[in-house]
Amino acid sequence: MVSQALMRLGSAVSRRRMKLLLGLALLAYVASVWGNFVNMRSIQENSELRIESKIEEIVEPLREKIRDLEKSFTQKYPPVKFLSEKDRKRILITGGAGFVGSHLTDKLMMDGHEVTVVDNFFTGRKRNVEHWIGHENFELINHDVVEPLYIEVDQIYHLASPASPPNYMYNPIKTLKTNTIGTLNMLGLAKRVGARLLLASTSEVYGDPEVHPQSEDYWGHVNPIGPRACYDEGKRVAETMCYAYMKQEGVEVRVARIFNTFGPRMHMNDGRVVSNFILQALQGEPLTVYGSGSQTRAFQYVSDLVNGLVALMNSNVSSPVNLGNPEEHTILQFAQLIKTLVGSGSEIQFLSEAQDDPQKRKPDIKKAKLMLGWEPVVPLEEGLNKAIHYFRKELEYQANNQYIPKPKPARIKKGRTRRT
DSSP states (O other): OOHHHHHHHHHHHHHHHHHHHHHHHHHHHHHHHHHHHHHHHHHHHHHHHHHHHHHHHHHHHHHHHHHHHHHSOOOOOOOOOOOTTTTOEEEEEEETTTHHHHHHHHHHHTTTEEEEEOOOOOSSOOTTTTGGOTTTEEEEEEOOOTTTOOOOOSSSEEEEEEEEOHHHHSSSSHHHHHHHOOOOOOOHHHHHHTEEEEEEGGGGBBOOOOOSSSSHHHHHHOOOOOOHHHHHHHHHEHHHHEEEHHHHHHHOOOEEEOOOOOOOOTTTTTHHHHHHHHHHHHHHEEEEEETSOOOOOEOHHHHHHHHHHHHHHHHSSSSSSEOOOEEEEEEEHHHHHHHHHHTTOOOOOOOOBBTTTTTTOBBBOOOHHHHHOOOOSSSSSHHHHHHHHHHHHHHHHHHHTOOOOOOOOOOOSSSSSOOO
């Protein structure tokens, strides 16, 4: 009996031990599985962290680029005045991406008008007006005025035409077409929509003048078949067209005879006196003077001209008006002044006289003073310093793009005897 009881006790202990051992084994297995799970989870989490870190490294530069793009799209425009509907005009500027046209665009935009710029970019540049692109009051159209244009406008500033001798001599037929067919198209547009048109004419209509200074009633002294004739005669016939449309069709016209103008946004290599001298002085090259340098010019700063154009457009003066600076300088004096302002050691080099180069040019601006209350206010040296600063920046920009502009030479006189 005792032995049987002992055997039963041993058997029960063995079962308990077995159960305990099995329980311990199961616990160890569970612990092992959990450990593996936790370890795998840790590895997975570490792997995910590493992947997230890599993704972040790749994405962050993209985020930076997106932020830069957002900044560029969030355009900050120059301050624009608010005008009511009745005061705000719809204004078309042909050649509005050019030197004078872009400054006129700035003024009219800041005055609160709706401005449409039309330009074929023959000499104009999109850079000149890009700070307005996207503004609700501004529109830029790539269009040649030789082709008709159909839009609704209240005023037309017709500035489209190459204006520097190398540019208008480069393609004289195109220059003639722009000043004749282009002007006819703009006058036709003005007639259709009842707009007022201002023609940007030129002092070149006076040619090589025999009257000094030149007033608006002087008829001029122009060589009709010379190298400058495509521009000189093109502008003269454009004036004729304006007054024919005024008399026959009742179109309101204004004619501005613009004298030498300078300032920022001039083409560096357009062959004009100011750009040539500044460019040569900044680059340490000889300042090239054609002829003796005794020819005279009168230079106005671009902001003065723009104010004059706007004053003329909004006036009741339909006859031609000179817009220029009556302060006269010889070309040689002007070269020496630019040398001094730039601080250049450049020499002055005298070359053969350019063909049909006017010997004297000085506007009589009594009419502008009396009827527009306009006269130039920017001193010559102040304007030149602004132009020199602009040209310095342009040279830096061009140097970074591996392009160094060179002044364009004038067309040299070839055995022509000047009438006296």
